[in-house]
Amino acid sequence: MRKRIRKGFIMWGESVRMALDNIRANKVRSFLTLLGIMIGVMAVITLITTVSGVSGTISSSFSSLGVGTLTVNVSGSDQKTGMTPEDLEKIAALDTVDGVVPTVNLAGRVGYGKKVETSLSVTGRNAYYFQVNEDLIIQGRGLNFIDDDNHSYVCVISQNVVDKFFLGINPIGETLYVAGLPFTIVGRYEEDSGGGVASIFNTSPDVIVPYTTALKVNNSDEASSFTAYLKEGADSAEAKTEIGDAMDVIFDFEEDCYTIASMETIEERMETMTTMMSSLLAGIASIALLVGGIGIMNMMLTTVTERTTEIGLKKALGAIPWQIQSQFLLESFLLSVFGGLCGAAMGLILSYILCQVLGTTFVFNGGAIILGIGFSAVVGIIFGWAPARKASRLNPIDALRAV
Amino acid sequence: MEGEVFFRMRGIDKDYPLAGESVHALKGINLDLEEGDYLSVLGPSGSGKSTLMNIIGCLDTPTSGEYILRGRAVEELDEEELAELRNREIGFIFQNSQLLPRLTARKNVELPLIYAGFRPKERRIRAEAMLEKVGLKDRMEHLPTQLSGGQQQRVAIARAMIGEPSILLADEPTGALDQKTGAQIMELFQELNDEKRTVIMITHDLNIARHARRVVHIIDGEITEGGLRDA
Numbered sequence: 001m002r003k004r005i006r007k008g009f010i011m012w013g014e015s016v017r018m019a020l021d022n023i024r025a026n027k028v029r030s031f032l033t034l035l036g037i038m039i040g041v042m043a044v045i046t047l048i049t050t051v052s053g054v055s056g057t058i059s060s061s062f063s064s065l066g067v068g069t070l071t072v073n074v075s076g077s078d079q080k081t082g083m084t085p086e087d088l089e090k091i092a093a094l095d096t097v098d099g100v101v102p103t104v105n106l107a108g109r110v111g112y113g114k115k116v117e118t119s120l121s122v123t124g125r126n127a128y129y130f131q132v133n134e135d136l137i138i139q140g141r142g143l144n145f146i147d148d149d150n151h152s153y154v155c156v157i158s159q160n161v162v163d164k165f166f167l168g169i170n171p172i173g174e175t176l177y178v179a180g181l182p183f184t185i186v187g188r189y190e191e192d193s194g195g196g197v198a199s200i201f202n203t204s205p206d207v208i209v210p211y212t213t214a215l216k217v218n219n220s221d222e223a224s225s226f227t228a229y230l231k232e233g234a235d236s237a238e239a240k241t242e243i244g245d246a247m248d249v250i251f252d253f254e255e256d257c258y259t260i261a262s263m264e265t266i267e268e269r270m271e272t273m274t275t276m277m278s279s280l281l282a283g284i285a286s287i288a289l290l291v292g293g294i295g296i297m298n299m300m301l302t303t304v305t306e307r308t309t310e311i312g313l314k315k316a317l318g319a320i321p322w323q324i325q326s327q328f329l330l331e332s333f334l335l336s337v338f339g340g341l342c343g344a345a346m347g348l349i350l351s352y353i354l355c356q357v358l359g360t361t362f363v364f365n366g367g368a369i370i371l372g373i374g375f376s377a378v379v380g381i382i383f384g385w386a387p388a389r390k391a392s393r394l395n396p397i398d399a400l401r402a403v
Numbered sequence: 404m405e406g407e408v409f410f411r412m413r414g415i416d417k418d419y420p421l422a423g424e425s426v427h428a429l430k431g432i433n434l435d436l437e438e439g440d441y442l443s444v445l446g447p448s449g450s451g452k453s454t455l456m457n458i459i460g461c462l463d464t465p466t467s468g469e470y471i472l473r474g475r476a477v478e479e480l481d482e483e484e485l486a487e488l489r490n491r492e493i494g495f496i497f498q499n500s501q502l503l504p505r506l507t508a509r510k511n512v513e514l515p516l517i518y519a520g521f522r523p524k525e526r527r528i529r530a531e532a533m534l535e536k537v538g539l540k541d542r543m544e545h546l547p548t549q550l551s552g553g554q555q556q557r558v559a560i561a562r563a564m565i566g567e568p569s570i571l572l573a574d575e576p577t578g579a580l581d582q583k584t585g586a587q588i589m590e591l592f593q594e595l596n597d598e599k600r601t602v603i604m605i606t607h608d609l610n611i612a613r614h615a616r617r618v619v620h621i622i623d624g625e626i627t628e629g630g631l632r633d634a
Contacts (some may be wrong), residue, residue: 007520014517025505313501316462317562318490318518320483396462397453400497 011323019331022303023338033299034339036292037379041343041372042350043285048278048368049351050358055274057360068232070240071261072247073225077254082222085212087250091228092128094246096239098231099128102223104214108179110207112165120161122178123205124214124223130156130189132229140172140187147210155183156208158191176207179217183209236262286375292339293379300332300387304394311391312399325392332384333377340376344369407474409569410436410601415468417454417624428454430624432468436603438569441596443615444605451624453574456605460572461489473569490518494563496573500555502547508534508558509543515566533561537591553584560591564600571595571602577611589614 023030072091074082083091083102092100104124110117130142137156147154155176162171175182191204215221230239240260251257304311311324348369355362415432418425428451436442446452457463458470461477464485470477473492480488489495494515502511512530521529534543537557547555556576563571573592577585593614596602604615612618620627 010517010520010522021505309501310503313497313503314514314518315486316460316489316495317515318486318566320486320518322483323518397457400501 012326015323015327015330016334018327019334022307022331023335026303029299030335033292033295034335034342036295037289037336037339037376038292038343038346040285040289040292041340041376042347043288044282044372044375045344045347045365045368046351046354047281047285048371049347049363049365050354050360051274051278051281052365052368053351053355053360053363054358055271055278056363058270058274068230068234068236069262070228070230070236070243071225072228072243072258073261074223074258075256076222076224077251077257079254080222080251080257082220082224083226083250084221084223088223088226090250091226091243091246094239094242096230096234096242098229099132100226100228101125101129101132102211102226104211104218104223106178106209106214106217108217109177110161111177112174115165117164120164120206122155122207122209122214124211125208126211128229129208136189137187138190140185142187142189143208143210148212151213151216152210153181153183153213154186154210156187156189157185158189158204158206160191160206162188178207178209181217183207289375289379292376293336293383296332296336296380297383297387299335300328300384301390303331304328304387304391307391308394308399311394312396315394315396316400321392324394325388328388328391329381329384332388333380336376336380336384337373340373343376344372347372408471409438409473410434411469411471413469415455415458415465415470417451417458417463418466419454428624429458429465432624432626434619434626436570436601438601439596439599441592441602441614441616442604443612443618444603444621445607445609445612445618446621447607450621452605452607452621454624455621456572456574456603459570459603460493460495461485486518490515490566492569494566494568494571496556496559496563496571496576498575498578500547500552500559500579502555502558502562504547507544507546508539508550508561511547511558512562512565514562519566529565530561533565534558536564537561551584552580553587556580556584556588557591560588560595564595569601571600573602573604575606575608576604577608578606585611 076082088100088102091097102125106122106124108122110120110122125143126148127143127145130136130144136142140156142156143154146152155178157171157176161176165171165176166174171185171188174185176185177183189208211223215223228239228243230236240262243260247258247260314324315321348364352362412432412434415429415434416427417429418427420426432455444452444455454463458465458477461472461480462485464478464480468478472488475488477485477488502508503514506514509527509530512533513526516526516529531540531543534540537560539554539557539561542550542554547558550558556579560571560576563573571592576592577588580588589611592602592604596616602615604611606612
């Protein structure tokens, strides 16, 4: 028994050495075969790491964005298409609600002097917005209730606007043209800090004007969405019910006039989306692994055919079928694990770079690496099995006669 | 061991299926051998001598008949046991030496010891001693391509001998060599036989077969003369 174990041990050592020898002897071919697995594992790791980094950044920016708020989107009914300032006041007066911030988008180009920009966004908001977000203003002042009531042509601008028009100029007091109308700049505010990918979900506009003015410019008196800021300690679900009831009254109990979304539900939805996305991407990436596995199988079959004589000779010298099979199996296993390791390393580097480019935090995902390497090992064994079996089944006589 | 049958073949048949028909490659072969014999199996190509060699070498099993090697009934063994028997009892020498091209002479000689489960150090010592014996002391770390045909065949003989098998089984051992080198190989065979090693040589060449002490003729799958010692 002990002798058998020792014998097995020696055999495995020899098999590893022979397998490595053979991989080395066919460097180019081995490398090309390995490339398939490498790319597959690299894709899996890059996708998983990047997607989890992105979703992590998104969810953290979401939670910083909107605890204690509910966003109401109004589609309206045939009789009533949106929220008038009076309707908004009704909502603001609810027990659970501290205040509301309407959002009125203003289409149109923004210009200063002779320069015109089409890429800047203009949104109408109210004084309350600047009251609850006190830290927003970094220069000048925010909008106030007088601006709202008087439909004043004033605006607050972001750093983006400063970069475009006011490099080296103090913007306060200057006149900005929005949709052809002159607005006096009264303040400068700081956008939400989350840059990179998070900025896709960032709702900060470049120019903020009083919403009443925006409605006037739009020739309308109804806002299509608003954000309700809840009183401190107010329950989100309770507030949702209360706002819903009020909205039903405003829209005369017509159905499908509005939707209320809390940040929690948006976050949840985001999470399921990113999970779905990562599993989808991982699925696609594993196709690459599958193709890599087929590559390995192809190479191993060629190798077995090429080494028919060697197999026959070894059998004649006393190798048992399992020893032959294990040698070839080991070869494909080592090949694909090596490919997996290279792929993992490259995947990590690539996802690190991607995270830098996308501005998300790079999170070392051990699970993805284990998955990638483990998967490639399994691929090596599965796709190496048939060729190895073929080798072990070779009749030594036929094998030796092949020359 | 006393009373143990060394080598006995009785009524060996071997049939091959070929294109739906059965080809009788061997018909009722009877052959006895004692330790230290030097036997030539002489026959033209297609006579069944390769088939006989494969059966003697335990590479193949007979369709029917009895073959006993060192007291073991070969036809009853499974593939794994056959491999072990080959490893221990048979030393193969092929026509084209069949060395693995990427291994050095010493590594080639070590091969059977790997399957017998020897440690690397012991393999090395034995392989070096064996290569010295066949006169290749200074060629041990050469690759087969760096050796002449005669030297390659010597390496093959060293490889066949290293496991101290009961039988040295050679298939046209001089087939790929010129006359002079062939003669040297024959001398080496004679030396080995003088050391009480059993040698079986399969050949179609009467001049080679003559070196053996016993010659049996095989024609159309039948041994025509000299198969049984006391016949």
